[in-house]
Amino acid sequence: MEHGGHLLFWKTVNTIILFAILYWLLRKPVSNFISNGIDSIVNKFEKAKKEKEEALNLLKEAEKKLEEAKEEAQRIVSYAEEVAQREKEQIISDAKQTAERVIKMADEEIEKEAYKAKEELKKFAVQKAIEIAEGRIKSSITPELNKKLIESSLEKL
Template identity: 30%
Template sequence: MEFVWTSTVIAIIAFALLYWLLEKYAFGPLFGVMEKRRELVQEQIASAENSREEAARHLEEQKQALQEARKEAYAIIEQAKSTSVKQADDIIATAKSEAGRLKEEAVKDIETEKNKAVLSLRSEVSGLSVKIASKIIEKQVDEKEQKQLVDQYLKEVGGKP
């Protein structure tokens, strides 16, 4: 095999010319398309990262809102419990004071009725005493008749309403 330097030079020139043509017309647009594709992929990655961060932020906000709602619900329940306890205490206190007032009125009514009964009894006793004394004076009675008179008047008193 013989080495032909002209063939080698022509092959190198042809290769350089082909490389230059490919560089100008094929590699440039191909690398441009690949660069655009790389930029698009990076934008999509960045967009996905932003979306993930935003989703995480929204999730955290939702967790905080849920926590706040739970706190508010607990506060409302506690307030309702304290209000119901206070109302129950107020009702019990009112009932006790009303019962005390009714008891005092009943004691006063009983005392008044007792005083009326005593006055009525005194007037009847004094009237009966006068009647008994007049009967005794009208007739001199012995002890047996006097006892019968007293029993008779006591029966009359017991029969009167």
């Protein structure tokens, strides 16, 4: 056992020395590896945080532009409605003026035609009165009256 205890002692010493050498040799690379890994994770986290902030800013900017576009669209629609209303009123006004002119022209034409009809009716009435008078005169003139009229006319001359 003495020999087994001695062997165990040297195995333990060798193991401790091996760990010490490994610690001394690998301390910086392992520390650097862990530190670099942590730094890499921190950098990735910071980069993701910046990208998130940029995305949020872009989203806010897009929302602002959307709101501005909606407002501009509303202004355009309001302006178009105003223009359409003015055009409608102008068309109605023009139509009323045209209708008034047509009515006035029709009234004038009616007056002209009524005047013409009255004149024609007067001419017709005068013509008929003359015809009736001629007929009565012809029927009332006898040869004796005719002779007297001729003699009276001759005497005046």
